[in-house]
Amino acid sequence: MTGAPKNAFKARLLAGETQWGLWSSLASPVAAEALSLTGFDWMLFDTEHSPVEVAALQPILQAAAVGTAQAVARPAWNDKVLIKRLLDIGVQTVLVPFIQTPEEAEAAVAATRYPPEGIRGVAGSTRASRYGMAAGYLQSANEEICVLVQIETGQALERLEEIAAVKGVDGVFIGPSDLSASMGYLGQPGAEPVQDAIRSAAGRIAATGKASGILATKAEDALRYRDWGYKFVAAGVDTGLMMGAARGLRSQLGE
Numbered sequence: 001m002t003g004a005p006k007n008a009f010k011a012r013l014l015a016g017e018t019q020w021g022l023w024s025s026l027a028s029p030v031a032a033e034a035l036s037l038t039g040f041d042w043m044l045f046d047t048e049h050s051p052v053e054v055a056a057l058q059p060i061l062q063a064a065a066v067g068t069a070q071a072v073a074r075p076a077w078n079d080k081v082l083i084k085r086l087l088d089i090g091v092q093t094v095l096v097p098f099i100q101t102p103e104e105a106e107a108a109v110a111a112t113r114y115p116p117e118g119i120r121g122v123a124g125s126t127r128a129s130r131y132g133m134a135a136g137y138l139q140s141a142n143e144e145i146c147v148l149v150q151i152e153t154g155q156a157l158e159r160l161e162e163i164a165a166v167k168g169v170d171g172v173f174i175g176p177s178d179l180s181a182s183m184g185y186l187g188q189p190g191a192e193p194v195q196d197a198i199r200s201a202a203g204r205i206a207a208t209g210k211a212s213g214i215l216a217t218k219a220e221d222a223l224r225y226r227d228w229g230y231k232f233v234a235a236g237v238d239t240g241l242m243m244g245a246a247r248g249l250r251s252q253l254g255e
């Protein structure tokens, strides 16, 4: 085994392919394993708004490795320690929340790179290096890392081009829930001004040469975002899918 594992999500992103994703908040190895088999290109494992810490994420990643979906993980914050710990358990693609400035994007990238490109701490035997079995991992790790930065406020949108231009940023992801809250439409990501901003962001991100991503909660929204140019679209959230199915079943049963 030589070098860092190839990051298929990053390769497809750089090739300009559209990739369908699934957002996972269930924090469960069983759910991760099962959902990874359903044909999605990527799955986002959330540690910002899910009750899961790094130790519990590793078995989730191991379970998800059986399927087609490439793992993406969101640290709870743009924090170099949290990012380092995700990378050590084998995450190669990070979605970093709440990036407001190019400087914050630079810090996120630096946290993912070994020196001299960045400040990632070096560990000998981790899941990332196949427990030391991947010869040359340290030398090749940086190039297989994919950094997605999340823009989720009006303030960040104003600086979108500067943030996207940061070296090492591979994709820019719009967070519709927080963006709508920041624009004065809390709980209304479908509000017209929010949708207008989301639509124009797709074109602005494309013009920078970086890939754009977004989260939808139903197929209709996911397809519209794809048509607007978004390249990595999470089409739903596992908790929402489960609750929707359970509530639908219960309502069919009547009183």
Ligand SMILES: O=C(O)C(=O)C[C@H](O)[C@@H](O)CO
Residues within 6 Å of the ligand: 023, 025, 049, 152, 174, 175, 176, 177, 178, 179, 215, 237
């Ligand atoms: O702003 C957003 O949208 C997000 O960041 C996603 C949210 O955290 C949430 O909807 C995930 O379940």
